[in-house]
């Protein structure tokens with residue numbers, strides 16, 4: 685197993701001076717190449733800060749301490765090229781005045797050095813991979829003409845257009861209804877397996893994440909509470925906080941997950 689990214693005593697504080705509380709507080713965490721890691725925690729626990737720190741997208745004035753190492757890449761990741769981002773609201777990552785085809789093709793063209801024609805062909809192929817019906821027609825559609833779930837599929841296609849090594853999904857399924865959520869998770873799972881991507885799946889929904897990731901890292905108040913393989917964390921959580929999180933989640937009580945943990 686090779687390490688994709690190492691966080692060593694990583695701390696992040698927003699705002700100037702030392703007055704602000706840390707949004708991440710001395711985090712030690714290794715992310716393995718090709719693993720699917722869920723970042724779980726309640727609102728404000730530092731999940732998105734972790735994503736921004738990895739992506740080099742912290743706002744100006746944020747103070748970073750500690751180390752972030754990228755042994756697999758050998759350099760900090762380049763947005764759009766080395767990693768793709770998918771957010772809760774695909775409206776915020778999709779441009780309303782560009783066609784679906786244009787926005788997916790753009791990343792492929794810029795980062796893979798393709799011609800527009802080649803990039804359009806890749807975009808259409810990607811729309812098929814994310815299971816958008818009639819990809820050729822969808823290429824010419826605008827974001828508002830699609831449903832929320834379809835927009836999220838398009839955002840995922842755009843995020844992987846340049847063949848990144850890392851995909852960061854920050855609450856990518858939160859705004860969607862449960863059925864669509866499950867479809868998007870299945871889609872992410874399939875893409876990540878097929879392409880050997882490393883996935884950071886950020887969510888407050890431990891049940892949703894548990895269904896498909898390899899490992900879970902639980903955050904609370906800027907700290908890493910615990911990290912481990914899904915089965916270990918679910919069946920023998922190290923902290924009371926994680927135990928409470930699992931106990932409080934009715935979805936975790938559904939039979940398939942319990943069987944999985946018990947076997």
Ligand SMILES: Nc1ncnc2c1ncn2[C@@H]1O[C@H](COP(=O)(O)OP(=O)(O)OP(=O)(O)O)[C@@H](O)[C@H]1O
Pocket residue numbers: 698699706707725726727728729730731732733734743888
């Ligand atoms: N741009 C910012 N400026 C100042 N403080 C910020 C900024 N972004 C986040 N914070 C603070 O940092 C802490 C961690 O926020 P973060 O967004 O990482 O949490 P989160 O776990 O992603 O929460 P959520 O589940 O609500 O998305 C919070 O206290 C938040 O108020």
Ligand code: NI
Pocket residue numbers: 731732733854
């Ligand atoms: Ni967040």
